[in-house]
Amino acid sequence: MTGSEISETLLPGLYLVATPIGNLRDITLRALDLLKAADVIYCEDTRQTAKLLHAYGIQTRTATYHDHSEDKVRRKILDQIQEKKQIVALVSDAGMPLISDPGYKLVQAARAENILVTSLPGANAPLTAVQLSGLPCDKFAFLGFLPSRSAARRASLKEWMDVPATLVFYEAKQRVIPALQDVQAVLGDRPVAVVRELTKKFEEILSGPLPEVLDRLNKREEIRGEFVILIGAGDGGLWTEDRIQHRIQHLLERDVPVKTLSAQISEESGWSKKDIYQRALLQKDT
Numbered sequence: 520m521t522g523s524e525i526s527e528t529l530l531p532g533l534y535l536v537a538t539p540i541g542n543l544r545d546i547t548l549r550a551l552d553l554l555k556a557a558d559v560i561y562c563e564d565t566r567q568t569a570k571l572l573h574a575y576g577i578q579t580r581t582a583t584y585h586d587h588s589e590d591k592v593r594r595k596i597l598d599q600i601q602e603k604k605q606i607v608a609l610v611s612d613a614g615m616p617l618i619s620d621p622g623y624k625l626v627q628a629a630r631a632e633n634i635l636v637t638s639l640p641g642a643n644a645p646l647t648a649v650q651l652s653g654l655p656c657d658k659f660a661f662l663g664f665l666p667s668r669s670a671a672r673r674a675s676l677k678e679w680m681d682v683p684a685t686l687v688f689y690e691a692k693q694r695v696i697p698a699l700q701d702v703q704a705v706l707g708d709r710p711v712a713v714v715r716e717l718t719k720k721f722e723e724i725l726s727g728p729l730p731e732v733l734d735r736l737n738k739r740e741e742i743r744g745e746f747v748i749l750i751g752a753g754d755g756g757l758w759t760e761d762r763i764q765h766r767i768q769h770l771l772e773r774d775v776p777v778k779t780l781s782a783q784i785s786e787e788s789g790w791s792k793k794d795i796y797q798r799a800l801l802q803k804d805t
Contacts, residue, residue, distance in 0.1 A: 529556060531604040533596075533629045535622065536560075537615040537641025541718035543574050545642045551575055553639055558605035561596065563621060567612045584609065586621040593628050600634050615643050619663040619689060644717055645687050648747035651724050652712035655752065658684035667694065669701055676705040677769050680762075686750040692742045699733050702750055705765075710751035715744035763790060767799045777803060 534553055539545040554560060554577050561584035562568040568581055584592065599605045611620035615638075629636050645661045660679065665688050666672045679686055690698050695713065702711070712726040713736070721744065725732050729750075736742065753762075763784065770780040777799045785792035 529553075529606050530635055531600050531606060532635025532637065533600060533626065534606065534608045535616045535626070535636070535638040536608050536610050537639060537643070538568075538571055538610050538613060539718070540613045540642045540644045540647065541716065541722075543571060545718055546571070546575075547639065547641050550639045550641055551577070553606075554579055554608055554610075556606060557608040558603075559599065560608045560610060562610050563612045568610055579608075584621060584625065586624065588621075593625050596625060597628060597632060597634060600629070601632070613642075613644070615640060618643065618645070618661075642718070644689075644745075644747055647717050648712070648714040648749060649685065649687060651714060651717075652685070652749045653724075653726050654685045654710060654712055654749050656685070658752075659749075660684050660686055662686060662688040664689050665698060667691075669697060672698060672701050673705050674772075676702060677765060680706055680753065680765055680769075683752050685752060688748055690746045690748050692744060692746060695742055695746050695748070696733065696736055698748065699729065699736070702748075703729050703733070706750060706753065707761075709753065712749040714747045714749065717745075717747070763788065763795065763798065764802065767795065767802050771799065771803055 534557065536550050536553055537547070538550070554572065554575075557579050560568065560572075560579050560581045562581055563583070563585055565581045565583055572579065572581070584596070596607060600607055609616050609622055609625065611617075611622070614620070616622045617626065626636055649656050649659055660682055662675070662679065665675050699711070699713075702709070708729050710727065711729045711732050712724060713732055714724050716722045723744075725735060766784050766787075767780065770783070771777075775783075777796060781792050781796040781799055784790065784795050788795075
């Protein structure tokens with residue numbers, strides 16, 4: 520079936536199309552059909568998307584769309600669908616659009632105007648990393664990219680310290696070691712997995728206790744690749760002195776009154792409300 524024949528079976532709308540995260544063959548037949556049939560493909564970087572389109576002989580016109588695009592660009596896309604009855608595809612540089620990539624503002628606007636929005640799912644780096652990590656997969660939380668500065672990164676990690684799930688986030692190669700050091704400082708020596716170059720020739724999974732993985736990375740002359748970092752869940756409910764202090768500090772930083780946080784933490788942990796109240800007063804004064 521040709522692109523024009525496929526387009527006759529499609530309704531005008533916004534189609535979110537997953538692209539490979541590394542290996543170019545990790546794309547669905549349905550995605551290829553849609554990209555051929557589309558009137559236009561919006562992408563983060565037209566040069567990156569051009570590599571995929573060239574590999575499959577797709578000649579559909581491309582244009583740039585990113586989260587900093589002005590309202591008039593989104594308006595243009597919506598008009599292409601509503602007035603010109605066009606089939607518009609949205610792709611990211613790799614993986615599923617909107618997953619730590621541009622697009623949610625466009626989807627939000629399209630749905631507000633009752634425009635057809637649908638997804639053609641496919642490759643996804645966080646899910647692939649969870650599969651390969653060897654860490655529990657029944658509960659996990661995807662954090663996207665953590666802040667680039669250490670202080671902000673540690674503050675963000677504190678918000679997740681009591682979540683009983685595997686934590687998953689992206690990290691740039693130059694920040695992998697500093698990020699893991701911050702994880703160690705805030706969350707302790709948890710089990711971790713550092714996954715790099717997913718689906719590519721040099722795919723690698725480093726897993727084990729955090730200090731061991733950090734040591735292996737520190738011994739490398741150079742850190743290369745695109746990374747997904749996974750952190751195992753904490754102690755599963757053991758309320759240590761250190762954990763109580765972190766929890767108090769977390770709530771103090773959010774201006775929760777001492778009396779209120781004491782009652783809350785006492786109910787969560789089983790510790791004496793009086794003991795927590797006294798600790799909170801000391802921490803507030805330091």
